[in-house]
Amino acid sequence: MVAPVADLNGAIVVVAGAGGGGIGTYSCEAALAAGAEVVAVERSPEELDKLDALPRPVVKVQADLTAPDAPAAVVQTALDAHGRIDGLINVAGGTSIDDFGPLVDIDSQGWDRVMANNLRYVAFLNRAVARAMIDAGTGGAMVNISSVSSLASQPFLAAYGAAKAGINSLTRTMAVEWGGHGIRVNAIAPGTITTPRAGDEESPDAAKRAIPLGRRGHAAEIAAAAVFLLSPQASYVTGQVLAVDGGMSVKLAMLGDDNAPVFVTKPEVRTRMLGTESP
Numbered sequence: 001m002v003a004p005v006a007d008l009n010g011a012i013v014v015v016a017g018a019g020g021g022g023i024g025t026y027s028c029e030a031a032l033a034a035g036a037e038v039v040a041v042e043r044s045p046e047e048l049d050k051l052d053a054l055p056r057p058v059v060k061v062q063a064d065l066t067a068p069d070a071p072a073a074v075v076q077t078a079l080d081a082h083g084r085i086d087g088l089i090n091v092a093g094g095t096s097i098d099d100f101g102p103l104v105d106i107d108s109q110g111w112d113r114v115m116a117n118n119l120r121y122v123a124f125l126n127r128a129v130a131r132a133m134i135d136a137g138t139g140g141a142m143v144n145i146s147s148v149s150s151l152a153s154q155p156f157l158a159a160y161g162a163a164k165a166g167i168n169s170l171t172r173t174m175a176v177e178w179g180g181h182g183i184r185v186n187a188i189a190p191g192t193i194t195t196p197r198a199g200d201e202e203s204p205d206a207a208k209r210a211i212p213l214g215r216r217g218h219a220a221e222i223a224a225a226a227v228f229l230l231s232p233q234a235s236y237v238t239g240q241v242l243a244v245d246g247g248m249s250v251k252l253a254m255l256g257d258d259n260a261p262v263f264v265t266k267p268e269v270r271t272r273m274l275g276t277e278s279p
């Protein structure tokens with residue numbers, strides 16, 4: 001008998017960065033739909049209030065995850081409410097307009113801000129949750145939201161790309177260090193996802209050219225992958241970075257709009273390549 005694709009029945013799942021109506025909020029909704037109880041961590045009180053609209057109540061924790069005492073406070077609140085933690089989804093992160101610019105102009109404060117909000121808290125929250133799981137002897141699963149920016153170069157957003165690549169490395173290391181305790185750790189590298197924060201500014205034409213599936217992703221599609229990776233149905237998956245990006249990361253920049261390499265110019269070769277059904 002095959003189990004449902006993602007079954008989190010009765011699991012206690014912490015979602016860090018749960019507001020914003022994007023990947024975090026959809027992760028809460030998807031975890032609830034799979035049967036989990038959710039502990040939602042969010043910096044913004046207004047965003048935390050909006051979580052009252054979720055189909056079932058969640059335990060709400062208002063915290064800036066970059067604060068030194070935040071990981072311990074999050075774990076304590078979850079243990080006080082539910083007695084254990086089975087899953088963690090680290091969503092908080094991203095960039096603001098101040099984070100863009102040529103690498104030669106980045107100042108150390110800007111670098112530190114991006115690292116704190118995208119990499120450092122992930123290390124410290126994962127390890128606080130891992131400690132609770134190890135003490136309980138129950139095992140568990142964690143998912144860190146990385147980015148396609150970690151898989152290739154990220155010009156003009158160097159610190160963000162480096163932080164997300166750091167998440168991938170941490171994910172592999174944690175998977176190996178904690179595998180013996182029954183703790184699985186995976187990452188998701190989203191492509192370009194429409195969320196209230198990120199918007200959907202590029203034209204449908206640009207999306208068609210850059211993304212093999214021809215469209216931006218939806219936050220629900222990232223949440224579905226996160227819930228699968230937390231669930232027992234992913235019980236043999238650990239240390240992986242799953243790109244959920246419509247194929248963007250496997251389309252080489254050398255491929256043109258018709259998917260033929262741009263430097264192949266001989267008409268007879270292009271005709272052979274594209275046949276009669278060129279897109």
Ligand SMILES: NC(=O)c1ccc[n+]([C@@H]2O[C@H](COP(=O)([O-])OP(=O)(O)OC[C@H]3O[C@@H](n4cnc5c(N)ncnc54)[C@H](O)[C@@H]3O)[C@@H](O)[C@H]2O)c1
Binds near residue numbers: 018
């Ligand atoms: N949207 C995209 O296209 C995209 C693409 C690749 C990766 N990502 C990654 O996905 C994640 C979520 O993206 P989103 O667009 O849904 O984000 P979002 O900005 O809506 O963030 C989710 C929530 O996290 C909260 N948050 C941020 N920093 C926090 C902190 N230090 N402490 C507590 N709460 C904090 C925000 O207040 C927000 O409500 C980020 O890590 C981002 O880097 C997004």
